[in-house]
Amino acid sequence: VFDFVDGGSFDEITTRRNRQAFEDMELRPHVLAGLADVDVSTSVLGQPLAIPVMASPTGLTGLVHPEGEAGVARGLHAAGSIYVLSASASYSLEEVASGAPGPNWFQLYMWRDRGFVAELLQRAQASGYRALVITVDVPMAGSRERDIRNGFSVPPRVTAKALAQGLTHPRWSTGFLRTPHMTFGNTAGRPVPEGTGLTPTEYVNSLFDPTVGWDDVERIRGLWNGPLVIKGIMRADDAVRAVRAGADAVIVSNHGGRQLDTAWASVSALPSVVEAVGQQTEVYLDSGVRRGTDVLKALALGANACLVGRPPVYGLAAGGTAGVARVMEILAKELRVAMTLSGCASVADITGDLLVAEQMTELMSRQQ
Amino acid sequence: VFDFVDGGSFDEITTRRNRQAFEDMELRPHVLAGLADVDVSTSVLGQPLAIPVMASPTGLTGLVHPEGEAGVARGLHAAGSIYVLSASASYSLEEVASGAPGPNWFQLYMWRDRGFVAELLQRAQASGYRALVITVDVPMAGSRERDIRNGFSVPPRVTAKALAQGLTHPRWSTGFLRTPHMTFGNTAGRPVPEGTGLTPTEYVNSLFDPTVGWDDVERIRGLWNGPLVIKGIMRADDAVRAVRAGADAVIVSNHGGRQLDTAWASVSALPSVVEAVGQQTEVYLDSGVRRGTDVLKALALGANACLVGRPPVYGLAAGGTAGVARVMEILAKELRVAMTLSGCASVADITGDLLVAEQMTELMSRQQ
């Protein structure tokens, strides 16, 4: 289960690159900015955020803790932020919406069964989800070789190794066995592929539809009454198309390095997307965000907010709702420190001036 | 035997560089391309390929498995691709041709004995080999220091270390002892150097002829009735000469890092060769190809197809013909994933636009 959460696809080069790109960016801090108070709040699509970091959709989150996505949602709301519930969640969208006090967005995959997709949209709208996020970088699944080596499947198969590890982590195992959601919550009783014990990759490929195109986005745009966000943009030209297809915001993301391995870091792609569509629409940055300085850098490059995928899941695994809230609290604190030490009183003060000029130039020269 | 297959020459810097160059290239994937189907097939010299990856010639392949080159050929044909049989194969070209259901090409070294070379060409033509590949980067052998340290020789000498390793791998050893082809199949009874127990390097140097030049290629061009491919080109000017000498295609290759150590990666040399001769002739890329994204990148830089050397040999060692077929199947699957996740429906869609612009610029600036 740890490897399912932690791993990337193939050689995990993009997963490492996402981190390296952030670590290689050098900050040039301001001093003596006279900061009466540092305000880390912002807003996305008109909705307030106490911290410019939302939680990315993650599938099968119930595997790491019985609270599953409901716990992540509660943790995000405790931090004053928004949770993007995955269509592949362990819990159904109704369960998550009813148990959480704050705003959620709903994430949708482009599944083969378009009738079911339309139905999901109606359910999400009925449950009060504030925005729709369409993930477009999964026409099929990147191969997660850790899962293959581990014999990881959905629902989990009991292997000798898994049994041994389970017995040596009794507290986790007890929680795991109490979980009623070892499979997908939203698609229960739905077009689940024949046979159990598929790898997540096989499962995804059985459901997902590589034939979807920009016209399908336009179609969904017509079905959804509210803001539309496209997640998985890694190029300026695709960002322009997303806006043309009706997106209110785009999320620059390479799926945490879990799809096309050796893709460039999403933060490397960010400046070109901001330059292309930043005047017309909001741009968020996902993949590799772990530290307050990462958020600072993404905002300095023009992002309106960030999303984190694995960190809240680790928080959930460690402490349920409280663990998620703690992760978000640490991020908020780190961002506050980073802004204070850089001389930024509010997110509006965070500009490209904080970055080394040569690196900005190089980032822009890497775009088409 | 493993070190003979896996090793490079001297410090193995070029062997590592071949991989590093691929890993350092960053992809900029397209999304929502509306891929009805992803077609990985292509053609080389008018011959269809189910996957744009052929198998490079490898010598003494019988050392790793009794099926030897015949097994590799069958595995490639099972995958719908072409095998390039080495003149230094364990099996004779007739044996490989008769036991394999698909098309093969024949690879030739520029040996001292020109009469024997002419005879080999006639035999290859008689056995139906569809194209002739002349390897031009072995005027003499690069020193494989692993072989020296291991006391590796042709035919193998039984050392204490080899005996110990053999006894601890009984299954492999049994197969090895059943192999009738521990030496060269095509040159049986031919100008084999005096004395047994030569290292592969000594063997090569005793047979090979550093005096061969472009005029020899023209001479062979006259002897061979079919397409001619030159393997081992690492510069644009040499590519131009190859075309002038009558080549129908060139293979950019540094022999998998087994010849001139510290040579640049073959994928680094590729763009200059494509620019120089890509309009007139086909260009293939060999050396370092291990992943589907590597194939995608080579094609994005203008290659018509790739060749893999060590991977099918590892497949053969692990599972004979089936192992080779499995290796090719994995490559095909990975290429299909890479194309799907990049938004390419066919190999024609794979263009330099998928690469980071700065890296393209840098690659071109490295050429003369």
Place this chain on the structure above:
Amino acid sequence: VFDFVDGGSFDEITTRRNRQAFEDMELRPHVLAGLADVDVSTSVLGQPLAIPVMASPTGLTGLVHPEGEAGVARGLHAAGSIYVLSASASYSLEEVASGAPGPNWFQLYMWRDRGFVAELLQRAQASGYRALVITVDVPMAGSRERDIRNGFSVPPRVTAKALAQGLTHPRWSTGFLRTPHMTFGNTAGRPVPEGTGLTPTEYVNSLFDPTVGWDDVERIRGLWNGPLVIKGIMRADDAVRAVRAGADAVIVSNHGGRQLDTAWASVSALPSVVEAVGQQTEVYLDSGVRRGTDVLKALALGANACLVGRPPVYGLAAGGTAGVARVMEILAKELRVAMTLSGCASVADITGDLLVAEQMTELMSRQQ
């Protein structure tokens, strides 16, 4: 205690970067310069230095050795250099001034209690401190994660781990227990936060004031009768402001990587600061200086002198006053070797010509 001295903030990327930047700079030495004698002396703000290296302020230095800051001061004076006493020292400024034979400077933090700050200035002036150094890069503390993991606090708490380590280092522990200064010397009986056992970070944040700005510097300029130095400048524009606010010198420093992690190396920031204010004021370089060649490089880039933070503290820990003097002696000797081997008879001979041209160009291109 070792981790408190040695550590940086967060991932310690800037701490490592400070060293890497020095190591990556390549020297182009002159030969046969006919050096009758190599003179490493210089002066700062009109005060002579036997070696162009002073000691940075370090807090709570009494933790590593009973002599504390008084020992560091004596070691620096033995080496003919100047000690900058920290306002967060274990010893009071009067104790350090009375026990040391040479010149000291006094370092000040921008604390919440401005009355106390004014009082400190009077005490420092009365005790003969020759210059005032205002540290401006600590509006709040960077998180030192080693301290958090170690449960390090002020005053120290006895943990099981600390007890075990103390018992295995009996000589150090005996000295430690004899030390009367396990807390802050200058602030004794002053606005110490409620409760003991704060981490250094919590302690700093309880006292420090993020609202201070350039006007506060001007205010202190009015209170201090002597040279004023601003420490913690990392940008050319802030250096210009510092000079405008009345600074007689600036110290380019990122606090040894202990504040904003992923900030650029201070030696990377140095050339832009020298270019901006080097004609009007003196510029010193702090953070990462460990070798004689580091001093040579800083001076080649235009610094008037360097400061070292951790090295004298390590010297103190190892041998008290004599250990500090030995550290400074080694640095002087290394600088003498570096200058002799580069062909520089005096610090005036150390110019940018000693550095690889391309690296100079790149350093300048990284500035705004």
Place this chain on the structure above:
Amino acid sequence: VFDFVDGGSFDEITTRRNRQAFEDMELRPHVLAGLADVDVSTSVLGQPLAIPVMASPTGLTGLVHPEGEAGVARGLHAAGSIYVLSASASYSLEEVASGAPGPNWFQLYMWRDRGFVAELLQRAQASGYRALVITVDVPMAGSRERDIRNGFSVPPRVTAKALAQGLTHPRWSTGFLRTPHMTFGNTAGRPVPEGTGLTPTEYVNSLFDPTVGWDDVERIRGLWNGPLVIKGIMRADDAVRAVRAGADAVIVSNHGGRQLDTAWASVSALPSVVEAVGQQTEVYLDSGVRRGTDVLKALALGANACLVGRPPVYGLAAGGTAGVARVMEILAKELRVAMTLSGCASVADITGDLLVAEQMTELMSRQQ
């Protein structure tokens, strides 16, 4: 003793950089050059070399083997090359000259005792040394920290560690104890510093003279009747001065990274020196040469020949004269392989065209 030979100064950054610079240079090999024969011979200062690699002067070579410098000289002559005898040799210049069948050059340090220097020149001339090499990069010694840690001194002191290592290497120890030359052969009975047990660094500094300048070179030029070579040039301007002072050749060298640490690699400095004085004088490259491809690269950048320091000493340690000859034989063989695989029939064919263009451009841009 191993560390004395193998080590560099301070952090050994330049020692590593010398190797890294060679390894990072990428070759672009030619194929089908029609090489009737590959001729690795050349000449330096009108003297023939069977291989363009001479042996650098190394001090105290008797420490590694009883044959000492006499063995290195004989090994070099067996290989058809020239030995540069160090003034700090274990054996006297007369002993080396009488026992060796081929040509030697004599290396001189700029010592304090100028009368003794003049006497040495007369002795060298009388013994038939063909050229004089003045080493100019040792106005004083770089600190070899391995020697300090090992308590290494001249003559050797028996430490417990040395005794233990000696007892576990009985064959080496027996040879070592038979050696009559544990100290300097040329300076026997001469101005040896008071007291024994100096570290090599202390010894050097007691004898060497940092006040020597270009005028001293001119003075020695007048005393020496034969070709004059200046060793230790790392900049174009110093190369120009060397030629003005009467040098017939210059050796680009950073003393194998044993003097100014963090100096750039000597092969990085080579192109600028060649550009500055290559038309008027010969240029040799020392420091970091280990492989045949290194020699090829140095010649491609314009060097007339290379020198190797540590390799023959390792050969001597392993097998006396025969070991040295074997080292040179391996280098000659590797160079022959490198030239054959690059398409070079003779050293005249080795040009900058073999290197990646971008790297050539970058190398030149690093010069002043």
